[in-house]
Amino acid sequence: MYTLSNRFKIFSLSLIILGSLGWFYSYSASHLTLEEVKILLAEESHHGSHSDDTHNMDHQNEKHHNEESHHGDEAHGHEDEHAEHVLHQIHNRPYAALYVAAFFFMMISLGVLAFYAIQYASQAGWSPVLFRVMESITYYLLPGAIIVLLIAIVGDKHIFIWMDPEVVAHDEIIQGKESWLNKNAFILRGLIYIGGWSLYRYFSRKFSLAQDKAKDNKNFKRNFQISAGFLVFFIYTESMMSWDWIMSVDPHWFSTLFGWYVFASMVVSGVTVTALITIYLQTKGLMKFVNDSHLHDLAKFMFGFSVFWAYLWFSQFMLIWYANIPEEVTYFVTRIEMYPIPFFTMFCLNFIFPFLVLMNSDYKRVPIFIIMAGVIILIGHYMDVYMMIMPATVIDRYGFGIAEFSSILIFLGLFLLLVFYSLSKEELLAKGNPMIKESENFHY
């Protein structure tokens, strides 16, 4: 049985505190005045070789904004207006950074919940030894998802441009979507998603624990039923959640496979974290019942879902690239032109690296390879979420600075604290599960 040591508590609490301090610093630093931004812009345009680049980007930016709001193009007013846009982007950054990190950790937890439900619904025989780890990771889901929703509500127009009534007043496309994209409906839907997921998580955990003490398989059967039901609920709400919480940051743009795409990210990060925590507990000698065949299977899922993610990423990209319809293709044009390095790095980290490292069957059983690939996958999927949110909120004023780093620290600390707290509550082996013997003897 795992016990949460004081050192661990202090470590994760200090991550949270350090992150919060950093975030508040970046938040207060982002409160520039319009005059300060003008000075900043003037400085930037005097930067010699760099100026061309910046100017190009600014120009693009300008176009982007002119599309969204119809303003006059008088030369002087234009400059002021540009400075104001930059001011907004700089204001948006701490919110967006916080939102990216919050969503990333929530996504891990939600991915694990779906993976866990699949194990129950398919009555998989190999995985019950990992159930307690998965259940603990999903413990973060309720607080994590509520935080994401709160940031979305508090961040308001800093993250979701359609929450700004002024923008909507000038934008016919968003006006047409108002029946879906309005704040009350957004909150209501968010609560329904979170409520549904948490209800499943609560009962599934309850039945799973009750099964340990029970003499018959009633709890297991119930868990099977609610898992199957949950998966149906999940695939709808997950898709809608990804429209609401991610896709709507670019309210003009849409992609029909976006839900799947986010799901692939989710489940691959979730499986990776399950594998990493399992390896951590193994090195502590607490999960002797997990053998290298279990790790092998987790690594296979990491490999498989990475390829699945790449498949969906490419499907989305290629169709939009090929059709070349202006309102669709802007999504990738912004990203490739303004974020060339993170855009292509992200694809390499999420696809090529895990593909090559985890292809060999033997490597999938070696913890160090799983850890290596796992860390890269997690960095890659953080960047994936970053690439979805940032280009819509801070446009070209992006970077990886104090705001982003402290946001990760906050949620990493919270994630570790809650997950390991939950791990310390119960035995690490779901010993009452009817499949547990098969799972313990599982070998490939």
Added chain:
Amino acid sequence: MGSSKTFHALYNDDDILLSAVKKIKEKHYDIEEVYTPFPVHGLDKAMGLEPTRIAIAAFIYGCIGITVATLMMNYIMIVDWPQNIGGKPSFSYLENMPAFVPIMFEMTVFHAAHLMVITFYLRSRMWPLKEAENPDPRTTDDHFLVEISTEKPVAGLKKLLKESGAVEIIEVKPKDH
């Protein structure tokens, strides 16, 4: 070599076969071959066979496939007959690459799969019109056959085979073999 004798031991259950193979290996007899009607999980490990190298072959074939696809599409679509399809850049492979990815993928899979099957057949010495090497047709139905060659005294081996659950033990004469 002259004193070497070959035995065929028949079993009628895969679990019994597996434990028998382990016992025979423990006593250091050489198992020439095992004939089974279906793949028996874990048999290769019990027999002490080397791990398969077909995965390495598959990787190489995949690389060949993706190279073939790249060269082929470059020749067809860029060098030989560039076409204007939806205004896409038709004079650069790299800029037009996304359109070729499905073909590159398919050719990779195609080459890996087909060449792997052919390699497997050749490595197993199977080709068209080849006569079956199967010593006993019952192994295509419901029996498992272990072929053992030994220069040690025969009595011990026969006893071991009997104990391990063999339903039938046949001594094979050299000319039959």
